[in-house]
Amino acid sequence: MRSAAELPGGGPVLMALRRAAVGYGKKALLREVELEVRAGDFLALVGPNGGGKTTVLRALLGALPLLGGAREQAGPVRVGYVPQRDHVDAVWPFTAGEVAAMGRTPGLGPLRRPGPADRAAVERALQRVGMAELHGRPYAELSGGQRQRTLIARALAAEPELLAVDEPTNGMDPAAELSTMEVLRELHGGGGLAVVMVSHRLDAVVSHARTLGFVDRERALFRVGPAEEMLRPGALAALYGREVEVREEAGRRVVLPVARGGGA
Amino acid sequence: MSGLAGFLAARELWQAPLLASALAGAMLGFLGVYVVLRRIVFVSAALTQISTLGLVVGLFAEERLHVEAEHAHHQLGMAMGFAVAGALLLGAWRPRRLPAEAGVGAAWVVTSALVVLGIARLVHVSHDLGGMVFGNAVAVPPEELWIMGVVALACAAIHAAFGKELRFVSFDPETARALGMRVWLWDALFSLSIGLAIPAAARVLGALPVFALLTLPAAAALLWKLRLGPALGVAAGFGLLAAVGGYLASWFAETPTGATMVAAAALLVLPGAALRGRG
Numbered sequence: 001m002r003s004a005a006e007l008p009g010g011g012p013v014l015m016a017l018r019r020a021a022v023g024y025g026k027k028a029l030l031r032e033v034e035l036e037v038r039a040g041d042f043l044a045l046v047g048p049n050g051g052g053k054t055t056v057l058r059a060l061l062g063a064l065p066l067l068g069g070a071r072e073q074a075g076p077v078r079v080g081y082v083p084q085r086d087h088v089d090a091v092w093p094f095t096a097g098e099v100a101a102m103g104r105t106p107g108l109g110p111l112r113r114p115g116p117a118d119r120a121a122v123e124r125a126l127q128r129v130g131m132a133e134l135h136g137r138p139y140a141e142l143s144g145g146q147r148q149r150t151l152i153a154r155a156l157a158a159e160p161e162l163l164a165v166d167e168p169t170n171g172m173d174p175a176a177e178l179s180t181m182e183v184l185r186e187l188h189g190g191g192g193l194a195v196v197m198v199s200h201r202l203d204a205v206v207s208h209a210r211t212l213g214f215v216d217r218e219r220a221l222f223r224v225g226p227a228e229e230m231l232r233p234g235a236l237a238a239l240y241g242r243e244v245e246v247r248e249e250a251g252r253r254v255v256l257p258v259a260r261g262g263g264a
Numbered sequence: 265m266s267g268l269a270g271f272l273a274a275r276e277l278w279q280a281p282l283l284a285s286a287l288a289g290a291m292l293g294f295l296g297v298y299v300v301l302r303r304i305v306f307v308s309a310a311l312t313q314i315s316t317l318g319l320v321v322g323l324f325a326e327e328r329l330h331v332e333a334e335h336a337h338h339q340l341g342m343a344m345g346f347a348v349a350g351a352l353l354l355g356a357w358r359p360r361r362l363p364a365e366a367g368v369g370a371a372w373v374v375t376s377a378l379v380v381l382g383i384a385r386l387v388h389v390s391h392d393l394g395g396m397v398f399g400n401a402v403a404v405p406p407e408e409l410w411i412m413g414v415v416a417l418a419c420a421a422i423h424a425a426f427g428k429e430l431r432f433v434s435f436d437p438e439t440a441r442a443l444g445m446r447v448w449l450w451d452a453l454f455s456l457s458i459g460l461a462i463p464a465a466a467r468v469l470g471a472l473p474v475f476a477l478l479t480l481p482a483a484a485a486l487l488w489k490l491r492l493g494p495a496l497g498v499a500a501g502f503g504l505l506a507a508v509g510g511y512l513a514s515w516f517a518e519t520p521t522g523a524t525m526v527a528a529a530a531l532l533v534l535p536g537a538a539l540r541g542r543g
Contacts, residue, residue: 063442081442092301092435093492105432106443111425138489154439164442 011039080155293503318346487536
């Protein structure tokens, strides 16, 4: 495992966990977690469902108190957060535009109403994810992919330096998954935006992430490093418990388990 | 016409109850949108019972410990204290091994039983307590009308000032928390608003209409596929209509006031349900 100082990402460190113990109540799910996010990085935390990825993300953002170790942050960092789509209750009668506008709420603070600058930021965010024309449509009537883009727009409305995205492609068909990942890649490629993404599927992120973190509390596994290093057979075997290889097909990386005693 | 003439002639009798019912109906209709969308309908039922238990405890304290609790504002203070505490506890209780509904159900059934036991012990005030539980908007003294007005104003002020925060944390608490918002604080503020509203309204209308007005006008408004802002306004209007319409209908038909308000609120759901039924 590489030390925090050696991790790639380019820019200055925005947030970091140092020898952190993360969990709920008094029970630590993972210990000795070393993780840092730099400006411009694209970090994907990958592991099985229930493996502790979201817990690490929440701890990184400061939304979950640490059970040990320390959390560091380089001054105030504007964060955009995209929750798992099915954690958002579509029974609320909001339009896509109203959902996106909520991204401005934490920055505005109590007693202040959104002004023209806030509305312009929301409009820009909706345009960046291709949802401007659907801003008046009820959130409940949007497709899964459109809801995901609306939630990304809400995060972008805060004009974040760090975009945290939790399982954005969960339950999507391949076309919607690709479309969502392209949106994230474009957002990341457009400037110094750091992206931290949680996914239980390495396939979904392997073509996009610069830095990979493998998380599985059952195996007491927390390992993070540059994507090229983490995609080597030894690192992949630590995550999957068996031989796995990554192939390049039509410009995209595909993760394939290697059959016992034979090829993939 | 003689019925109407008699009604108009008895203005002093119905003026305060009707105004208090209108205020309570509008306030509960508005808050009910949050209650329905936050999926805490049965929390409101439990809070109504908890506030009634507060009243029972106050009356017990008066009888057994000779603590001053004779005036309406003392009793209402106890009911509000219990309701606010109950709202905060039920809102904060996140059991790991049980669904949250189990706690709400337990709170409802235990407090209901304690209220019944209290009524059995407090024979001399059982009539008043019966009015609290089953509804009795016939006589509302000016003091209670004032209290109702102040509580409605306080709820309106809370939601006017902090509406965007309450909407965000209600809709998506996970994201609000991740972005550094103190969700527990906003939830507590919401709990405070319903913890104040329920006892004040229960004092005027009774427990059954309070539960109905926290549920049915909001459901009726939401069935019309309105956005949240208009839905809040329409639900407040429906709540007012159900309370006032129910009161007037009960006057002329000589039916129990609380139950007639519930029936009026239920009628308001039908058009929206028919509209949704047609797709």
